[in-house]
Amino acid sequence: MYPFTLPSGRTCAIRELTGVEEELLTNTRLLRTGTAINQILRNCLVQLDEKTELTPTDVLDLLDGDRHFLLIKLRQVSLGDEVSLSLVCPHPACQATNAIQVNLEDLPVTPYPPEREFTITLPGSGRTVRFGHLDGHKEVRLAALPDADMTHGMLIRILDIDGNAPNKKTVVEMSLKDRQALREAMKAVDGDIDTTVNTTCQRCGTPIKTKVEAHQDFFFPGSR
Numbered sequence: 001m002y003p004f005t006l007p008s009g010r011t012c013a014i015r016e017l018t019g020v021e022e023e024l025l026t027n028t029r030l031l032r033t034g035t036a037i038n039q040i041l042r043n044c045l046v047q048l049d050e051k052t053e054l055t056p057t058d059v060l061d062l063l064d065g066d067r068h069f070l071l072i073k074l075r076q077v078s079l080g081d082e083v084s085l086s087l088v089c090p091h092p093a094c095q096a097t098n099a100i101q102v103n104l105e106d107l108p109v110t111p112y113p114p115e116r117e118f119t120i121t122l123p124g125s126g127r128t129v130r131f132g133h134l135d136g137h138k139e140v141r142l143a144a145l146p147d148a149d150m151t152h153g154m155l156i157r158i159l160d161i162d163g164n165a166p167n168k169k170t171v172v173e174m175s176l177k178d179r180q181a182l183r184e185a186m187k188a189v190d191g192d193i194d195t196t197v198n199t200t201c202q203r204c205g206t207p208i209k210t211k212v213e214a215h216q217d218f219f220f221p222g223s224r
């Protein structure tokens with residue numbers, strides 16, 4: 001068992017991944033809907049706060065940043081801290097392969113603030129928006145939308161606008177200034193582990209920006 005404190009401040013313990021979870025990680029259909037990740041978290045979380053028998057709801061209740069953090073920690077306890085990436089240069093004329101090492105233990109973690117609800121007065125319209133964090137329930141709903149976009153990403157976190165239930169129209173018709181302010185307010189209270197890899201191509205200098213977990217080498221090192 002490996003104990004951790006999550007970005008939300010909750011405590012947990014996880015066990016290593018087995019072949020059962022490896023099968024889930026290769027099931028593209030279950031990955032797309034979020035089912036695979038939820039099942040993996042449920043399998044591998046052996047304790048959350050004081051609880052040891054976790055239900056599917058316990059896993060969905062986890063905040064987005066905690067879930068992301070757990071995925072990285074599951075990789076660390078199962079396969080080690082070091083990830084070797086082979087990044088292909090995005091410049092069409094180059095396409096050189098760049099070998100990069102990432103130590104997952106070095107990734108910066110941003111903790112969540114203690115509050116779970118926030119209020120912002122929008123700078124343009126003067127409207128008051130109450131919003132919360134993204135969690136597993138909302139992630140599943142977003143994954144099920146055929147056209148999930150930036151508007152849905154904001155809408156799903158809004159509790160009310162001037163005391164009224166939000167709808168897509170209200171968020172779409174907001175001025176860019178208000179949408180920008182709302183996006184920034186949401187981002188400012190998000191906890192997470194930053195898995196961004198920023199580097200430049202060794203051959204041509206083109207910037208390469210990616211997420212460490214987006215690569216095959218993350219869960220399946222040396223499989224190519």
Ligand SMILES: [Zn+2]
Pocket residue numbers: 089090091094095096201202203204205206
């Ligand atoms: Zn290049």
